[in-house]
Amino acid sequence: MSDAAASTWADSWATSQQALMKLMFAAPAPGESGAKDTEAPMQEQFAELRDAWQESIAKWTELVKQGPQAVSMTPEALRELFTPERWSGVGTGSFDAGLRQVLEGPKYAMLFDLDRKLMALRQLASERDRDVAAFHAILRKAWGSAFERFSSNAASRVVQGPATWRGMADRWLAVLNDTLIEVQRSDAFIEAQRKMLRSASDCRLQEQEIAEAWCVAFHVPTRTEMDEVQRTVTELRRQLRALQRAAAPPPVATHATASSPTKRRATTKSRASARS
Amino acid sequence: MATPKKTAAAQALAEFSDFNLKMARGQQMLQRLKDEDVQIATADKEVVFRQDKVTLYRYKATAKPSLKVPVLVAYGQIGRYTMTDLQEDRSMLRNLLALGVDVYAVDWGNPTRSDRWLAFEDYVDGYLNECVEFICRQHRLSAINLLGICEGGVFSLCYAALYPDRIKNLILTITPVDFHQDQAEGRANHGLLNLWTRGLGADDIDRLIEANGNLPGELMSYVFAQMTPGASLSKYNIGLLDTFDDEKKLLNFLRMEKWIADRPHHPGEAAKQLLVNLYKNNELIRGEFQLAGRTVDLGDIKVPVLNVFAKDDHIIPPKTTQALRAAVGTKDYTEIGLDGGHVGVFVSGKSQGILGKGIHDWLRKRD
Numbered sequence: 161m162s163d164a165a166a167s168t169w170a171d172s173w174a175t176s177q178q179a180l181m182k183l184m185f186a187a188p189a190p191g192e193s194g195a196k197d198t199e200a201p202m203q204e205q206f207a208e209l210r211d212a213w214q215e216s217i218a219k220w221t222e223l224v225k226q227g228p229q230a231v232s233m234t235p236e237a238l239r240e241l242f243t244p245e246r247w248s249g250v251g252t253g254s255f256d257a258g259l260r261q262v263l264e265g266p267k268y269a270m271l272f273d274l275d276r277k278l279m280a281l282r283q284l285a286s287e288r289d290r291d292v293a294a295f296h297a298i299l300r301k302a303w304g305s306a307f308e309r310f311s312s313n314a315a316s317r318v319v320q321g322p323a324t325w326r327g328m329a330d331r332w333l334a335v336l337n338d339t340l341i342e343v344q345r346s347d348a349f350i351e352a353q354r355k356m357l358r359s360a361s362d363c364r365l366q367e368q369e370i371a372e373a374w375c376v377a378f379h380v381p382t383r384t385e386m387d388e389v390q391r392t393v394t395e396l397r398r399q400l401r402a403l404q405r406a407a408a409p410p411p412v413a414t415h416a417t418a419s420s421p422t423k424r425r426a427t428t429k430s431r432a433s434a435r436s
Numbered sequence: 437m438a439t440p441k442k443t444a445a446a447q448a449l450a451e452f453s454d455f456n457l458k459m460a461r462g463q464q465m466l467q468r469l470k471d472e473d474v475q476i477a478t479a480d481k482e483v484v485f486r487q488d489k490v491t492l493y494r495y496k497a498t499a500k501p502s503l504k505v506p507v508l509v510a511y512g513q514i515g516r517y518t519m520t521d522l523q524e525d526r527s528m529l530r531n532l533l534a535l536g537v538d539v540y541a542v543d544w545g546n547p548t549r550s551d552r553w554l555a556f557e558d559y560v561d562g563y564l565n566e567c568v569e570f571i572c573r574q575h576r577l578s579a580i581n582l583l584g585i586c587e588g589g590v591f592s593l594c595y596a597a598l599y600p601d602r603i604k605n606l607i608l609t610i611t612p613v614d615f616h617q618d619q620a621e622g623r624a625n626h627g628l629l630n631l632w633t634r635g636l637g638a639d640d641i642d643r644l645i646e647a648n649g650n651l652p653g654e655l656m657s658y659v660f661a662q663m664t665p666g667a668s669l670s671k672y673n674i675g676l677l678d679t680f681d682d683e684k685k686l687l688n689f690l691r692m693e694k695w696i697a698d699r700p701h702h703p704g705e706a707a708k709q710l711l712v713n714l715y716k717n718n719e720l721i722r723g724e725f726q727l728a729g730r731t732v733d734l735g736d737i738k739v740p741v742l743n744v745f746a747k748d749d750h751i752i753p754p755k756t757t758q759a760l761r762a763a764v765g766t767k768d769y770t771e772i773g774l775d776g777g778h779v780g781v782f783v784s785g786k787s788q789g790i791l792g793k794g795i796h797d798w799l800r801k802r803d
Contacts, residue, residue, distance in 0.1 A: 324451055325451060325455075336665065337625075337664070340665040351635070353635070354635050361644045365643065401562060
């Protein structure tokens with residue numbers, strides 16, 4: 161709302177208030193000053209009250225004039241606000257804006273939720289990387305130990321004849337293998353491996369949650385929904401086959417004979433195709 | 437006359453020269469090889485039954501039948517059945533066929549996230565049972581021979597305990613039974629998988645499965661590689677270099693790598709049962725493991741049992757599988773301990789003449 165518009169509205173409001181006050185507390189005419197003694201104190205009281213009120217009105221009027229931004233509604237704006245057309249149909253007024261906010265609220269909420277999901281994924285990915293690094297740190301340390309063992313063995317070994325590269329490689333691999341297996345049996349390794357596997361799973365599941373949010377927004381079946389469908393199919397198939405087995409006739413013969421392979425194949429083939 | 441110093445220098449030069457020659461030879465071999473040279477699981481077979489992603493194969497006979505009852509081979513979900521027929525001269529299945537055994541094998545397929553809810557009961561009561569029923573119908577038999585491998589051995593144990601009438605003889609290979617006996621022999625490189633799994637909380641495993649839907653095959657590959665750090669670190673340098681002497685060795689190496697790389701995801705619910713109920717809580721040997729509300733009691737296994745294990749199996753340490761002897765309800769229990777490691781039982785040159793023949797001879801006495 162412009163300053164001019166605010167000023168117009170303020171003037172109009174102040175004028176109307178002054179008119180009301182004058183009507184209510186009109187000043188006595190000069191000839192009426194010698195009224196009854198009993199009425200004088202009351203008249204004085206009213207006059208004081210009137211003056212105080214007028215003073216207040218003047219201050220408020222001044223305040224309104226000084227702060228055009230504080231009150232932004234013009235009479236025209238108020239009129240428009242209460243126009244019936246503004247309350248019905250689709251438009252761009254403040255009510256529609258509020259309605260749109262209600263209607264679109266979930267989308268905004270979801271967007272915000274997606275941010276949180278992405279943040280959680282970043283955090284989980286970071287934890288996974290940390291766990292992978294911890295796992296590799298244990299292995300690196302094991303490699304270091306293996307090399308120390310290999311070096312000390314090589315130094316103390318009485319070499320019979322020239323050492324070949326293959327002989328050295330075999331010895332190194334044997335030491336490395338034993339050292340790594342020793343470490344892989346340790347509690348520290350087992351816990352590091354467990355953590356790595358767990359954080360990788362958690363990270364993957366968080367990715368799935370984000371993918372599923374997208375699926376929901378775009379009307380695509382989610383992984384969870386597909387898993388549920390597959391579970392139902394598996395269970396139904398299980399029940400159906402159990403019923404088929406229960407309804408099947410008992411085995412017809414119970415003797416052991418070895419017929420010719422060719423003849424047997426022909427029979428099995430036809431039955432197989434019938435069942436497939 | 438050469439001084440010792442010169443001898444060492446000459447030695448180093450010769451070694452350097454041999455190294456470069458070997459590299460050049462290896463490069464030539466790798467350039468010659470094509471994808472088709474590295475095929476695995478090529479024994480002649482046909483699809484006889486399918487359900488969902490599960491396929492039942494029947495192998496074409498290569499010899500006159502010597503047993504009346506066929507053998508169904510059930511591998512686990514960690515790895516694939518193709519290991520049983522890695523190549524022509526390293527194949528348990530071909531060895532059995534050559535001895536006149538009628539062989540079936542079940543392939544669980546490649547589970548995806550849609551298979552997340554499949555549990556042990558789906559494999560035991562469902563797919564495995566369907567395969568057994570199918571074979572029984574085809575052969576007009578009431579019971580067949582079941583051969584379980586690794587986790588497939590656990591499936592087979594559960595099946596034999598819950599459906600005793602359908603099994604004539606039970607053969608287990610590298611199968612865990614008592615999951616807490618991993619350090620019974622005190623060998624540091626044994627049972628790391630048991631130790632690490634016990635280090636996880638049940639909620640850690642739940643979150644892992646929730647996040648991935650399944651137990652990722654890549655994760656299991658990483659875990660297995662970590663269990664043999666020296667071999668894993670040197671495989672693609674020193675290990676590969678060692679194969680450059682001989683094309684056959686290189687092909688063996690590449691086929692093995694092909695099998696290792698083909699590691700399926702393990703369905704989520706079944707993985708939870710494997711890791712929590714079995715590895716952590718050891719419910720199978722305690723007689724507490726439940727499938728669809730029924731308790732698997734190994735004492736209900738009254739049929740003859742052959743238990744084959746590897747003496748240096750770092751994944752399924754011998755004592756974890758030998759615990760079966762005291763748990764089953766049969767006195768006809770036999771063990772064969774083979775030299776070598778977990779997979780070596782099936783693919784090593786040494787075991788080729790032993791494993792297939794051992795199984796065949798044992799079955800023949802109980803046919």
